Amino acid sequence: MQLNTHKDSAVIEQVADWLVLLQSDDVTELDIKRLNLWLAQNKAHRDAWQQANHFLTNIEHLPCSVNSQTMLTLNQQGRRRVVKLLSALFAIPTTGYLTVQSGLHHSVIADHQTAIGESKTVTLNDGSVIELNTQTKITTTFNQVQRSLNLLAGEIFITTGKKHGELLPPFRVITDHGVIEALGTAFNVKATEQGIEVEVSEHAVLVTTEHAELMVKAGESLKFSRHMLQPKVNKLQLSAMWRKGLFVAASLPLFQLIEELGRYHHRLVNIDNSIRNIQVSGTFDIHDFTGTLALLCESLAIDVVYRTKWWLAIVPKAPHS
Amino acid sequence: MICITVVAMSIVQQNFDGIYLDNRSWLASWLCKKVGCAELAADISQDTFIRLLTNKNNARAIENKPRALLTHIAKGLVIDHWRRKDVEQAYLSAISHASEHEVVGPEHKYIVIETLMRLDKALSQLPTLTRKIFLLAQLDGYKYKDIAQQFDIAEITVKRHMKKAFIACLMLD
Numbered sequence: 001m002q003l004n005t006h007k008d009s010a011v012i013e014q015v016a017d018w019l020v021l022l023q024s025d026d027v028t029e030l031d032i033k034r035l036n037l038w039l040a041q042n043k044a045h046r047d048a049w050q051q052a053n054h055f056l057t058n059i060e061h062l063p064c065s066v067n068s069q070t071m072l073t074l075n076q077q078g079r080r081r082v083v084k085l086l087s088a089l090f091a092i093p094t095t096g097y098l099t100v101q102s103g104l105h106h107s108v109i110a111d112h113q114t115a116i117g118e119s120k121t122v123t124l125n126d127g128s129v130i131e132l133n134t135q136t137k138i139t140t141t142f143n144q145v146q147r148s149l150n151l152l153a154g155e156i157f158i159t160t161g162k163k164h165g166e167l168l169p170p171f172r173v174i175t176d177h178g179v180i181e182a183l184g185t186a187f188n189v190k191a192t193e194q195g196i197e198v199e200v201s202e203h204a205v206l207v208t209t210e211h212a213e214l215m216v217k218a219g220e221s222l223k224f225s226r227h228m229l230q231p232k233v234n235k236l237q238l239s240a241m242w243r244k245g246l247f248v249a250a251s252l253p254l255f256q257l258i259e260e261l262g263r264y265h266h267r268l269v270n271i272d273n274s275i276r277n278i279q280v281s282g283t284f285d286i287h288d289f290t291g292t293l294a295l296l297c298e299s300l301a302i303d304v305v306y307r308t309k310w311w312l313a314i315v316p317k318a319p320h321s
Numbered sequence: 322m323i324c325i326t327v328v329a330m331s332i333v334q335q336n337f338d339g340i341y342l343d344n345r346s347w348l349a350s351w352l353c354k355k356v357g358c359a360e361l362a363a364d365i366s367q368d369t370f371i372r373l374l375t376n377k378n379n380a381r382a383i384e385n386k387p388r389a390l391l392t393h394i395a396k397g398l399v400i401d402h403w404r405r406k407d408v409e410q411a412y413l414s415a416i417s418h419a420s421e422h423e424v425v426g427p428e429h430k431y432i433v434i435e436t437l438m439r440l441d442k443a444l445s446q447l448p449t450l451t452r453k454i455f456l457l458a459q460l461d462g463y464k465y466k467d468i469a470q471q472f473d474i475a476e477i478t479v480k481r482h483m484k485k486a487f488i489a490c491l492m493l494d
Contacts, residue, residue: 009488012491012492015487015491016487016488017484019487020487023483024476024480025465055436055439055490058432062437
């Protein structure tokens with residue numbers, strides 16, 4: 001019996017409290033909000049929660065027929081005890097909105113990721129569809145207690161699944177800056193260095209951070225981070241055009257446009273300071289970096305100098321040309 | 322403190338060849354007597370030395386009483402081995418009654434055995450009542466209030482047992 005000493009016993013105790021609460025009949029909507037808040041608080045909480053769910057998912061995966069009362073007679077048989085497990089499944093939650101399922105409710109822990117310039121669509125077994133943009137990494141935990149997705153990096157568009165006549169557990173996107181709970185929705189989530197950007201296309205999501213709780217409805221967007229005290233909901237201009245292979249810039253500084261397009265390509269780009277902030281508007285093909293640069297050269301007073309194929313500089317247009 | 326550990330670690334690593342050569346043969350024959358199978362004894366003997374290398378707490382003990390430490394590690398591994406056999410046996414007999422579609426592939430079987438081993442380890446350190454309550458709730462799907470009724474205890478007590486059992490499961494390495 002080795003106890004893992006570097007596990008934080010205080011956090012584990014809290015996880016145990018949450019599991020017991022979720023399993024009891026007393027769980028309320030307020031508790032779920034508190035859980036979201038707790039998860040939003042720090043990474044140690046999220047990691048411990050994820051680990052606990054991994055273990056519970058494995059128990060849930062035990063075949064129905066692994067059956068027996070003998071688990072309880074183990075100790076009577078001394079050292080060579082026989083392990084058998086009772087027939088019923090690990091029916092963890094019977095919360096307000098979860099009904100107990102008698103059948104096997106398969107849960108899946110999975111990792112999905114995309115390389116630079118790659119995009120990919122994943123359908124989860126509850127019918128939810130996740131579209132991954134370039135350089136994205138997610139893990140998912142789906143069981144009877146939760147449908148949860150960790151966004152570790154990048155950008156995803158989620159269309160949550162619905163099963164006819166069945167109540168599914170809440171769908172959460174867990175990020176380093178807060179938790180986004182889907183309220184029957186389609187929405188886009190992007191992780192940047194500064195924080196998280198969420199754009200809602202259908203219905204609404206509930207965003208919980210350490211300092212705030214906000215509803216974001218269809219046609220709205222929100223940028224938030226764990227440090228922000230009062231993030232503000234904005235009108236959504238154009239949602240998730242990356243799904244069509246496009247990026248739309250509306251009066252965007254040149255360097256930001258290049259940064260944005262750079263997410264899809266292995267390129268090192270230097271931009272001359274005098275032109276960094278030229279305002280650019282237009283619709284650009286995210287997969288055609290060279291073409292986009294040629295287009296920019298035509299319409300703006302800039303030139304592109306290729307140092308190597310991968311390394312280039314954007315400079316002001318030479319006066320005589 | 323940390324420095325001492327690091328130095329001690331390297332003593333084990335530096336002397337590892339010596340320790341291995343000095344102790345390999347008696348350990349294998351000791352194990353062979355215990356488990357009655359030369360091949361298995363050789364496997365467990367290898368695992369014993371791997372454990373020795375990977376656990377830094379062993380440094381001092383190996384200096385003073387190498388035999389005692391190696392026997393201690395080997396004993397634990399033998400127990401684990403038999404335990405795993407028991408678990409596997411129980412699993413096989415359980416699924417022998419199963420309908421065909423429930424029989425799982427080798428990869429899933431590995432996860433099932435590992436899960437059962439873990440569960441067994443975690444629960445074996447708990448009092449009988451806690452273990453019973455946990456199994457009823459987690460494997461039979463009983464509600465807390467039903468369990469409370471069955472044992473004639475308060476629901477809050479059931480929750481306390483559940484919390485203890487969850488902690489035991491989560492603390493396990």
